[in-house]
Amino acid sequence: MGQGQSRQEKVTTSLADAVGEEIGASLAPVDAELARRYPGDPGTRQPVHTVYVPGDVLAADTVRSWGDRALAALDEHAPDAASFAAVLGLSDDLAEPVYTRVRAKLEREPVEDLRVDFEDGYGPRPDAEEDETAARAARLVAEAHARGTAPPYTGIRMKCMEAAVRDRGIRTLDIFLTGLLEHGGLPGGLLLTLPKVTYPEQVTAMVRLLEAFEKARGLDAGRLGFEIQIETSQAILATDGTATVARMIQAAEGRATGLHYGTFDYSACLGVSAAYQASDHPAADHAKAVMQVAAAGTGVRVSDGSTNVLPVGPTERVHDAWRLHYGLTRRALARAYYQGWDMHPGHLPTRYAAVYAFYRESFAAAAERLARYANRAGGDVMDEPATAKALSGHLLRGLDCGALDLAEVTEATGLTRTALEGYTAPRRGDLTATAR
Secondary structure (H helix, E strand, C coil): CCCCCCCCCCCCCCCCHHHHHHHHHHHHHHHHHHHHHCCCCCCCCCCCEEEEEECCCCCCCHHHHHHHHHHHHHHHHCCCHHHHHHHHCCCHHHHHHHHHHHHHHHHHCCCCEEEEECCCCCCCCCHHHHHHHHHHHHHHHHHHHHHCCCCCEEEEECCCCCCCCHHHHHHHHHHHHHHHHHCCCCCCCEEEEECCCCCHHHHHHHHHHHHHHHHHHCCCCCCCCEEEEECCHHHCCCCCCCCHHHHHHHHCCCCEEEEEECHHHHHHHCCCCHHHCCCCCHHHHHHHHHHHHHHCCCCCEEECCCCCCCCCCCHHHHHHHHHHHHHHHHHHHHCCCCCEEECCHHHHHHHHHHHHHHHHHCHHHHHHHHHHHHCCCCCCCCCCHHHHHHHHHHHHHHHHHCCCCHHHHHHHHCCCHHHHHHHHCCCCCCCCCCCC
């Protein structure tokens, strides 16, 4: 054997092919179960927030009004990048990019997800009035989509499946969906929220309701999905000690799109005093951690709740509320809760400031690590395929919300958006797949 030549190693095995075949056959049901229960993230855009607007308050200019009021709050209380950065503690290198992007976002797309509320924010009304309001909401949503002024996601929060309001909730949902069909069809980005879910059987009832509507209107089976709102302790832990929320996801039969944490209802359910009801309370952290684990890999996304401290009044009070909201949002993002609720237009500046700062301050490091992985280059961090998946997902979320631009991401990583999506696409058991 000459110098530089490698010796051909003899490869031998001891097991017959039948062994692997038998194991494969025995695990086939498990393989099918994994594929069914854990399909992975859908790969679609997730809004950074949900804005709830009472059904009777919804107007044709609601979204634009929220954007204008948020811009006015900036003009009054933080008219330039330096003053805004001083309030929130942004570094000098982030101050201008974040402020500029926040203003641009408020002018272009102030709300990413608008939910017309027929539950707590709407309250009990005469049936005829709620009927009319639901029909009007459907018309306004349809018109906004026709004009191209609708947010990327819109929908309603109906009343829950508890006996006292069940029939009312069903009727409102029927009127709203029927109205959308009569005004041009179900729009893309349609989201429905089922609140105050306590038992998996209530989720099953929602599935049967949507199946009946699809059949009645000739829609494709599975066209309608919904979010499950977690607002009671029983939704987290059942009387038999099991995690109810995990059973709820399965009861949704693939229709669940999200789990939304209800800060104040859940806190009150546990007896937390009103002054301490907040999304960073230990009870809230426990509930969201259970939700997160239950939803992992299922394609169901988790949303944080809200703060009820509104940025209104004198500048000093607005700044205090902004710092609180910014801090809670950054805390949630670090814990992988990429969505939350916003209750007031004044929350929009700090929602986007927190999101943009989060993605921009980690952009360079994430892009470098992903580029090294893609090029099989070395570095001071040894990344695995699962980490590459997380890095590309991080950059895609930054792109979707406007924190990052595609040109800068491509320049830093050498990857197109399609390639980035390729890294996030592999499912369980296929993490070695690559994209170029």
